Each structure stands twice: as C-alpha cells, then as structure tokens.
Amino acid sequence: MRIGVMGGTFDPIHLGHLRAAEEIYWAFELDRIIFVPAARPPHKEEEIEASALHRYEMVSLATVYTPYFSVSPIELSRPGRSYSVETLREFRKLYGEESTIYFIMGVDAFHGIATWKEAKELLSLAQVIVTARPGWRLDEVERSMIPELQQLLGVPRFKYVKISEITSEIARKRYEPGLVLLVEVVSLDISSSEIRQLVKEGRSIRYLVTDTVAAYMGKNRLYQPGRKLADPLR
Numbered sequence: 001m002r003i004g005v006m007g008g009t010f011d012p013i014h015l016g017h018l019r020a021a022e023e024i025y026w027a028f029e030l031d032r033i034i035f036v037p038a039a040r041p042p043h044k045e046e047e048i049e050a051s052a053l054h055r056y057e058m059v060s061l062a063t064v065y066t067p068y069f070s071v072s073p074i075e076l077s078r079p080g081r082s083y084s085v086e087t088l089r090e091f092r093k094l095y096g097e098e099s100t101i102y103f104i105m106g107v108d109a110f111h112g113i114a115t116w117k118e119a120k121e122l123l124s125l126a127q128v129i130v131t132a133r134p135g136w137r138l139d140e141v142e143r144s145m146i147p148e149l150q151q152l153l154g155v156p157r158f159k160y161v162k163i164s165e166i167t168s169e170i171a172r173k174r175y176e177p178g179l180v181l182l183v184e185v186v187s188l189d190i191s192s193s194e195i196r197q198l199v200k201e202g203r204s205i206r207y208l209v210t211d212t213v214a215a216y217m218g219k220n221r222l223y224q225p226g227r228k229l230a231d232p233l234r
C-alpha cells in the first residue's frame with residue numbers, strides 16, 4: 001500500500017490542509033491519506049485551544065465525503081507528548097515492509113524540523129514530502145541547510161518537483177532514505193490561527209473550512225470568547 005500521513009494540530013482543520021493532501025494523493029498515486037491530529041504536540045501545547053477529541057472529530061467531519069482520507073486516533077491514545085517519529089514507527093509496524101509511507105508536511109513545519117524528536121530517524125522511516133505554503137519559499141529549504149543542520153538530519157538530499165510534472169514513474173520511484181521531496185502544490189493562504197481569530201471576532205469562516213466543520217464549531221461553540229476553560233473535554 002502507498003500511504004500518506006499528514007500530522008498537525010488541526011485546530012481546526014481547514015481547506016489549506018485538505019487541498020494540499022488532495023494534490024499529493026493524486027500526484028503520488030496513493031491509496032489513502034491518514035490525518036493524524038497531535039494530542040499533545042511538544043512545541044504548541046500552550047497555543048492549542050480545542051481539545052484533542054474536538055480536533056479529532058473535526059478532521060473526521062472534514063474528510064467524511066472523501067473515501068481515501070481518514071483520521072487516526074493513534075496520538076490520542078498514546079500517553080505523553082505526541083511525536084511524529086513514534087507514529088511513523090507504529091505505522092511501519094502496522095502496514096508492513098511492503099507499504100511505502102509518505103510523510104506530508106508544509107514547508108513552515110519543515111523549517112522547524114531540527115527541534116523534532118529524532119528528526120534524522122524520521123527522515124529514514126518515511127518518504128518526506130514538503131509542500132508549498134503561501135509566505136514560505138520551497139527553494140529556501142535547501143539553502144537553509146547549514147552544516148550543523150545537515151549533520152543533525154543525516155545530510156538529506158532534496159528534489160524539487162512541480163505537481164504537474166510528476167509522472168507515474170516519478171511517483172512510484174523506489175524510496176531513497178534521506179531524500180526529501182519539495183513539492184509545489186496549489187497552496188491556499190489559510191491558517192488555523194486566522195480561523196480562530198475570525199471566530200473570536202464574530203466574523204465569517206465560510207469557505208475556509210468545510211461546512212461540516214463550521215457546523216461542528218458552531219454547535220460546540222469552539223474558539224468563541226470565554227469558552228476556553230469551559231470545554232469539558234480538555
């Protein structure tokens with residue numbers, strides 16, 4: 001099987017996440033993409049507003065009409081902090097050697113990879129795909145590789161590909177450990193923080209999240225002022 005894995009806090013999941021995943025799914029001829037909400041991400045704990053369960057529910061609702069998208073509770077059920085490297089190890093065990101795992105992350109997330117747990121190991125457990133995001137340049141990634149970073153990550157190599165130029169042969173090429181694919185997707189200028197801010201200000205979030213997610217947010221009064229501590233599922 002060819003499996004895409006996309007981690008994130010998804011607080012909430014929005015069309016930027018979904019569109020990037022959709023493009024990678026088709027370009028790399030994947031069988032499915034699994035979204036993995038981080039329950040307790042090490043770098044973000046203070047910033048997170050909705051409980052892990054609410055964020056999980058929203059990913060589930062956002063992907064309800066897409067048969068090849070699913071959501072995994074793997075980081076919700078694991079105690080302690082949520083580390084992608086542990087998730088990838090578990091997926092490798094679950095899906096076996098005959099499966100290829102593609103770990104999809106936005107370029108902003110990749111810029112922080114040096115601070116991730118066992119970053120070098122992570123690059124060897126999956127084929128890493130770094131996708132474009134407005135405000136971030138994909139071609140900066142390779143240039144930002146100072147020698148210390150190179151060493152920490154095990155001297156990764158980079159390959160820049162445009163989504164329209166990915167042939168079946170490129171998509172299914174055998175996975176080379178340490179190779180990071182930089183993929184130019186049509187990226188939408190949307191962020192979860194912007195959505196949370198819009199809700200706080202009582203402004204519209206229509207067309208930034210799916211209708212199912214907007215309905216869920218409204219029903220549970222997520223991100224509305226004064227609700228932070230009132231959330232029973234936190």
Ligand code: ATP
Pocket residue numbers: 007008009010011015016017020104105106107108109131132133134187188189190191192193194
């Ligand atoms: P926040 O503003 O709270 O940081 P976010 O919009 O960045 O939220 P995350 O949950 O932090 O969303 O992101 C999860 C993953 O999705 C990361 O790898 C990130 O780079 C990627 N991503 C987020 N937004 C987009 C977007 N608009 N286009 C492409 N990739 C995105």
Ligand code: MG
Pocket residue numbers: none
């Ligand atoms: Mg982010």
